[in-house]
Amino acid sequence: MSPASEVARFLIIDDHPLFREALHSAVRMAYPDVDTVEARSIGEAVELLAEARPFDLALLDLSMPDVHGFEGLLQLRTRYPHLPVVIVSGYEDPKIISEALSYGAAGFIPKSVRKDDLAAAIRSVMEGAIYVPETYKAEQPDPESNDRADMVQRLSRLTPQQLRVLQMLRQGMLNKQIAYELQVGETTVKAHVSEILRKLNVYSRTQAVIEVSKLDNAELFRDQQGF
CATH class of the missing domain: 3.40.50.2300 (Response regulator)
Structure with missing residues (x-):
């Protein structure tokens, strides 16, 4: 406590x-x-x-x-x-x-x-345990799981502000719009985007959005409840 x-x-x-x-x-x-x-x-x-x-x-x-x-x-x-x-x-x-x-x-x-x-x-x-349902059985790891784990590791290197910028990129916002929302200059936003691309090891904001979107299991969520 x-x-x-x-x-x-x-x-x-x-x-x-x-x-x-x-x-x-x-x-x-x-x-x-x-x-x-x-x-x-x-x-x-x-x-x-x-x-x-x-x-x-x-x-x-x-x-x-x-x-x-x-x-x-x-x-x-x-x-x-x-x-x-x-x-x-x-x-x-x-x-x-x-x-x-x-x-x-x-x-x-x-x-x-x-x-x-x-x-x-x-x-x-x-008390320090990790709780999962009794019915849960961990699946065998596959290459895709390893790729996702690698991307999660890269995401952990982003600062809170960079995570906010990445979230706005996923919403399709332009640098000017992001700058307005964060109340910073566009130059600052560009610097954040550059750092995001570097830390995620991708070459464009579009690639960053695509790679991070793979983490959502979007199809799985939509199949269950329109997530």
Whole structure:
């Protein structure tokens, strides 16, 4: 737990109020005196995490309104590498679980589990374990998985600002638009783009977008729930 207090402090990141309340209830089963804080988007979560008082655990839904695929998890892992982030998701495909774990998730809890099981899973993560569903079986690695792991490693070298620029590139924004959003000069944006290309070992912004998009498992998500 955080040194500032003996009471655990959790950040619940989910845009659905009913499930946020369900998580609150499950968390209190595990830690009756827990201090829980809510965020309805990744942007709001980042603002809360910037506060002086640290969090002991983040519970993150994969499907958030201001990010796509695993972008939210990658942002949190890059900005706050010491914060355990547990995915609590309606997606239960083994491929998605494997991807989440490869990106540094401290666990993957399906939303379909019972409240007492959810509480037990949270306890196990707080005790240092990596939680996965009992039915989960890790798939054998393949060349594509190795390529994705390599790209994740490269992404971890990006600064938080470079990650924001990359996200905007994926949205098709031009340098001028990115500069306006970040309130910086276009020269600064160009410098960020150059560093992104160098760190990702690609030769154009289009190639960067294509390579990073492969991490989303977009077809898999769309097949399941129009993610």
